[in-house]
Amino acid sequence: MNDSPAGTPAPEAPKDSTPAPGEPPQGASGDVAPVCPESAAPAGPADAGPELFTWEFATDPYPAYAWLREHSPVHRTTLPSGVEAWLVTRYADARQALADTRLSKNPAHHAGPASAKGKTGIPGERKAELMTHLLNIDPPDHTRLRRLVSKAFTPRRVAEFAPRVQELTDRLIDAFIEEGKADLIHDFAFPLPIYAICDLLGVPPEDQDDFRDWAGMMIRHGGGPRGGVARSVKKMRGYLAELIHRKRENPGDDLISGLIRASDHGEHLTENEAAAMAFILLFAGFETTVNLIGNGTYALLRNPEQRMRLERSLAAGETDLLATGIEELLRHDGPVEMATWRYATEPVTLGGRHIAVGDPVLVVLAAADRDPERFHDADTLDLARSDNQHLGYGHGIHYCLGAPLARLEGQAALATLLRRLPDLRLAAEPADLRWRGGLIMRGLRTLPVEFEPGHPSEKSDTLSTL
Numbered sequence: 001m002n003d004s005p006a007g008t009p010a011p012e013a014p015k016d017s018t019p020a021p022g023e024p025p026q027g028a029s030g031d032v033a034p035v036c037p038e039s040a041a042p043a044g045p046a047d048a049g050p051e052l053f054t055w056e057f058a059t060d061p062y063p064a065y066a067w068l069r070e071h072s073p074v075h076r077t078t079l080p081s082g083v084e085a086w087l088v089t090r091y092a093d094a095r096q097a098l099a100d101t102r103l104s105k106n107p108a109h110h111a112g113p114a115s116a117k118g119k120t121g122i123p124g125e126r127k128a129e130l131m132t133h134l135l136n137i138d139p140p141d142h143t144r145l146r147r148l149v150s151k152a153f154t155p156r157r158v159a160e161f162a163p164r165v166q167e168l169t170d171r172l173i174d175a176f177i178e179e180g181k182a183d184l185i186h187d188f189a190f191p192l193p194i195y196a197i198c199d200l201l202g203v204p205p206e207d208q209d210d211f212r213d214w215a216g217m218m219i220r221h222g223g224g225p226r227g228g229v230a231r232s233v234k235k236m237r238g239y240l241a242e243l244i245h246r247k248r249e250n251p252g253d254d255l256i257s258g259l260i261r262a263s264d265h266g267e268h269l270t271e272n273e274a275a276a277m278a279f280i281l282l283f284a285g286f287e288t289t290v291n292l293i294g295n296g297t298y299a300l301l302r303n304p305e306q307r308m309r310l311e312r313s314l315a316a317g318e319t320d321l322l323a324t325g326i327e328e329l330l331r332h333d334g335p336v337e338m339a340t341w342r343y344a345t346e347p348v349t350l351g352g353r354h355i356a357v358g359d360p361v362l363v364v365l366a367a368a369d370r371d372p373e374r375f376h377d378a379d380t381l382d383l384a385r386s387d388n389q390h391l392g393y394g395h396g397i398h399y400c401l402g403a404p405l406a407r408l409e410g411q412a413a414l415a416t417l418l419r420r421l422p423d424l425r426l427a428a429e430p431a432d433l434r435w436r437g438g439l440i441m442r443g444l445r446t447l448p449v450e451f452e453p454g455h456p457s458e459k460s461d462t463l464s465t466l
Contacts, residue, residue, distance in 0.1 A: 001248050018312040053080050058437040061198065061337070065089055066369035074351035081119040083112060085360035086353070087338075091375075091391070093351040094368035095222065098339060099396035102346050103361055104138050109343035109357020120341050120360065133273075133280035134401065135340050140398065146372075149255070149277055150264045150401060158404045161200065165409055168195050169416045174456035176421065181427060184447040185294050188417075190216070193289035193409055197282050200405070202254025204245060210239065215286055240275040253280070285402045291335030291407060291443030293413045296326070298433075298447060299333055300330060300414070301426050303381045311418050312385055325383035330392035331369045332381045334455070337442040339394055365391045421451040 049072055050064040051057060057064055073090040097103055109118060134146055148247075151157075172192055176182040194215050198208045217232040236276050244256060244414050251257035259274045285295040313321040341360055347353040355361060369390045370379045376387075393400035400406070417424060427448040434445040 025130055029327055043183075049075055049237050050075070052077060053378075053437070055437065058435045059433075059440075061366060062370055065364060065370065068364075069367060069371060074353040074355075076353075077122045082282075083119050083339075083360065085362050086350075086355055088350060088361060088363045089367035089371075090351060091266070091368040091371035091373060092445055094363045094365065094391055095395050096361050097342070097350055097361060098391065098398070099140075100348065100350075102302045102344060102348050103342035104345045105136055105142070105342060105398065107136060107341065107343065109345050109359060110341075111164060111343075111356075111462050112360070117238035133276040134398070135280055135284065139397070143445075145273065145277060146397075146401065146454055148259060149281070151258060151450050155404065157406055161196075161405070162408060164199060164213065165196055165412050166194075168192055169412045170420075173416065173420055177456060179452040181448070181450045182455040184297055184417075184449050185290070185444055186446065189290045189413070189447070190299070191322070192288040192293065193406075195287045196289075196405070200255050201278055202252055203243065207243075208237070211236075211282065215282065233279070237275060237278060238393060240278050241271070244271060244274055244278075261298060268276055269341065282403065285405070286398075287441055287443070288335040288400070288402075289406045289409050291441055292330065294324075294444045295333045295335060295442065295466070296329040296410060296414055297417060297424075297449075298426075298444060299329055300418075301380055301424070301449075302430065304382050307418070310414075310421065314418060316416055319341060321383055322411055322415055324385060324388070326407055326414070327388045327390060327392075328381060328385045329384050329410075331375070331385075331390035333387055334369065334390070334392040335363060335443060337364065337366045337399075337438075339391075339441060362439065363391075414452045420454060422450055426450075 004312055043201060052061075052064060059159050068089045068381075073088070075087045075089065076084065078084050088094050092170055102269060110120060133151065134142060134149070137145070157290060169192060176187050182188065191212065194212050198211050203211055214232040244260065247254075247257045248328045251260060256274070256278055265325050292399050298311070310321055310325055313319075339362065341362065344355045344357055344359050344361065346357055369375070369392060370378045375385075393406075395405040427450040428446075433447070436445055
């Protein structure tokens with residue numbers, strides 16, 4: 001069957017964009033990971049250390065992060081783009097940095113040259129006038145905008161959205177269940193959060209294919225290291241301006257209409273702010289969930305005892321292990337490898353290192369969440385782990401606003417896959433799988449699987465028990 005959500009054609013996720021021989025991998029930050037390691041970067045004050053940003057590193061960065069935690073927990077390095085930054089890898093330091101008001105989110109505080117400033121953040125957002133979103137601003141503007149947007153992510157609003165998430169989940173599985181095989185990134189993990197966030201924003205069904213295409217460009221980055229993303233951002237900006245105008249004339253019960261109403265009621269939300277907020281909710285809201293579903297499914301397939309444990313729990317109608325399991329999957333191999341950029345506004349001492357004014361700081365969430373000083377048996381996947389204050393969605397005032405929705409989608413996706421495809425198995429050797437290189441996000445390009453063909457009528461009632 002070719003049914004797809006919202007009456008649209010079956011979604012087309014990003015194609016595998018493995019570079020030709022000799023070409024470097026590309027990533028969500030817009031930085032290009034060199035085939036040669038850091039030693040190939042220009043000589044400078046960066047620390048010595050393990051090879052970073054290679055294909056091997058992208059596949060399994062955790063040994064390198066373990067070395068950094070032990071030997072250089074706050075580590076100065078030259079990024080593939082040529083920008084120098086500090087990597088924070090220990091849990092205690094990471095938690096401190098995420099909440100430190102001296103580390104600004106505003107790129108204007110970057111002390112580097114104009115060429116370096118253009119290599120941080122989301123490609124194209126500056127030219128498209130989409131800078132005024134939650135990932136780029138500090139209080140008091142951050143406080144004001146977060147208050148407005150947070151109304152869309154209340155527990156009640158997320159709970160009301162649960163049936164739609166389950167409908168999308170089942171419809172996507174229906175589209176491939178008879179085939180006995182699928183690419184779970186292309187066919188499932190990618191389209192689910194795209195359609196969900198489009199529904200939340202109020203993007204009409206007939207326009208959601210465009211959003212799917214733009215989002216696909218953002219995570220496959222065709223057309224050059226940053227150019228493909230920038231073009232998609234420009235197209236999305238033009239569409240959002242038009243959609244905001246339409247919603248102002250004919251508002252609905254959706255997030256964009258809510259942002260417009262707040263602006264009209266004296267909250268001083270400009271059109272650029274409304275467009276930037278809608279943009280970042282799409283950009284940040286879909287790729288994190290793509291990776292949560294993809295990484296999480298892969299981790300369960302690689303840890304059969306934990307998977308069987310979860311399957312037995314779901315079969316018994318229990319949900320506690322699913323809830324703790326999602327948190328553990330976020331900790332163990334989460335969707336966000338590094339928190340987005342921060343810049344020192346005054347001298348900061350972190351982990352015994354002195355960070356100068358204007359220096360970029362990247363908090364390595366993936367390293368912090370495997371810190372054995374904080375987590376017992378940190379490299380082991382334990383779905384029942386209870387003491388699990390991971391940093392997968394950040395910490396402090398920039399804690400991920402959409403975390404409740406992402407958790408809902410992750411729980412629905414994994415539970416429904418396990419219930420409807422009980423013999424789900426990898427259709428490729430782990431060594432043959434490719435990870436998207438980059439700084440911020442961590443996710444698989446493809447996840448080929450096989451299973452016994454089923455029937456689209458075999459629906460799941462997963463969320464009715466959550």
